[in-house]
Amino acid sequence: MxxxxxxxGFWVLAVVAVASALAVVLWRNILRAALILVLCFxxxxxxxxxxxxxxxxAVQVLIYAGAIAIVIVFAVMLTxxxxxxxQLNRFWFPALVISALMLIVIIYxxxxxxxxxVAELASEPTTSAIATALFDKEKGFILPFExxxxxxxxATIGAIALAREK
Amino acid sequence: xxxxxxxxxxxxxILFCIGLYGALSRRNAVAILMCIxxxxxxxxxxxxxxxxxIVASALTGQIFAIFIMTVAAAEAAVxxxxxxxxxxxxxxxxxxxxDLLKW
Numbered sequence: 001m002x003x004x005x006x007x008x009g010f011w012v013l014a015v016v017a018v019a020s021a022l023a024v025v026l027w028r029n030i031l032r033a034a035l036i037l038v039l040c041f042x043x044x045x046x047x048x049x050x051x052x053x054x055x056x057x058a059v060q061v062l063i064y065a066g067a068i069a070i071v072i073v074f075a076v077m078l079t080x081x082x083x084x085x086x087q088l089n090r091f092w093f094p095a096l097v098i099s100a101l102m103l104i105v106i107i108y109x110x111x112x113x114x115x116x117x118v119a120e121l122a123s124e125p126t127t128s129a130i131a132t133a134l135f136d137k138e139k140g141f142i143l144p145f146e147x148x149x150x151x152x153x154x155a156t157i158g159a160i161a162l163a164r165e166k
Numbered sequence: 167x168x169x170x171x172x173x174x175x176x177x178x179x180i181l182f183c184i185g186l187y188g189a190l191s192r193r194n195a196v197a198i199l200m201c202i203x204x205x206x207x208x209x210x211x212x213x214x215x216x217x218x219x220i221v222a223s224a225l226t227g228q229i230f231a232i233f234i235m236t237v238a239a240a241e242a243a244v245x246x247x248x249x250x251x252x253x254x255x256x257x258x259x260x261x262x263x264x265d266l267l268k269w
Contacts, residue, residue, distance in 0.1 A: 003168055003169075006169055007168065007169050010169045010173065014173075014177045017177070017181060018177070018180055018181065018184070021181050021184045021185065021204050022184055024188065024200055024201070024204065025184055025185070025187060025188035025192075025201060025204075030194055030196060030197055033197065033200065034196075034200060037200055037203070037204075040204065040207070041207065044207050044210075044211065047174075047177070047211060048211075048214055050169070051174070051214050051215060051218045052218060053214050053217075053218070053228055053231075055228070056210075056214060056228055056231055056232070059232065059235060060210075060235075063235055063238075063239055064203070064207070064235070064238075067239065068203060068238070068239060068242045071242055071243065071246055072196065072199065072200060072203075072242070072246065074246070075196050075199075075246040075249055075250060076196055078250050078253070079196060079249060079250065079253045079259045080253075087192075087193045087194070088191050088192070088193065089191060089192065089193045089261070089262055090262075091190060091191065092190075092191035094190075095186075095187050095190030095191040096187055096191070098186070098187075098190065099183040099184075099186045099187035099190070100183070102182075102183050102186060103179055103180065103183040106175070106176075106179035106182070106183070107176055107179055110172055110175035110176060110179065111172060111176075115171050115172075115219070115220065116220065117170070117171055117219045117220060118219065118220065118221075118222050126225065126228065129225055130225055130228055130229065130232075133224065133225045133226070133229055134229055134232075141229055141233075144233060148233060148236045148237075151236065151237070151240050152236060152239070152240055154240075155239075155240035155241075155243050155244050156243065158244050158247070159243040159244050159246075159247035160247075162244070162247040162248055162250075162251045163246075163247040163250045163251055165254075
């Protein structure tokens with residue numbers, strides 16, 4: 001991909017991601033908010049593609065837009081608060097102030113820091129490189145990988161035990 | 167007009183703050199969980215952007231993003247199971263009415 005193509009793709013995907021995230025936060029009907037969340041996840045997958053992370057984009061579509069979004073839609077259906085469920089609480093104004101301050105701090109620090117960026121690499125597939133970095137014998141991430149699988153097993157068993165009819 | 171690291175950091179910051187506002191200002195627990203997922207996605211964008219622009223050959227940021235996705239999936243499963251169980255017992259997912267532990 002050329003630089004202009006990446007720039008156009010980034011701006012389109014960024015606008016879609018921010019607009020759909022705002023719709024998730026502001027929309028009163030929580031079922032529609034859950035469905036527009038899928039659009040947000042898919043546009044973030046596109047952002048990963050502009051960052052040359054093709055494996056992560058595929059994982060994003062599979063896990064977030066597939067699995068997590070479906071689980072959230074199921075939870076919305078099972079709790080039956082859909083039409084009026086997304087109301088504001090008493091602290092919406094302090095929350096707005098805190099978020100705005102946080103945004104200002106983030107933008108200021110990221111613009112004022114002198115990041116030591118490297119020159120651009122050619123875009124090439126990352127799947128085998130991720131596998132090598134993850135399972136390398138010397139400096140890989142084998143123990144965190146195993147712990148993550150135990151975490152997923154514990155979360156699955158815990159979710160079944162919590163949500164089961166007594 | 168080239169896209170640099172700052173573009174991705176500011177995009178992730180905007181998404182993070184939208185999610186933070188939603189997580190702090192909503193009453194429905196499922197909506198709060200959706201906003202937390204947006205925040206985790208924003209953090210993942212910064213991880214991948216740093217991995218691309220600062221340590222481009224090591225890919226450590228992408229591996230961290232994979233672990234964050236794992237934890238996010240576990241958190242979504244357990245959190246939604248808790249909400250379904252709470253709804254079964256108390257007929258609500260309004261966080262202002264979940265005050266059993268409040269003295």
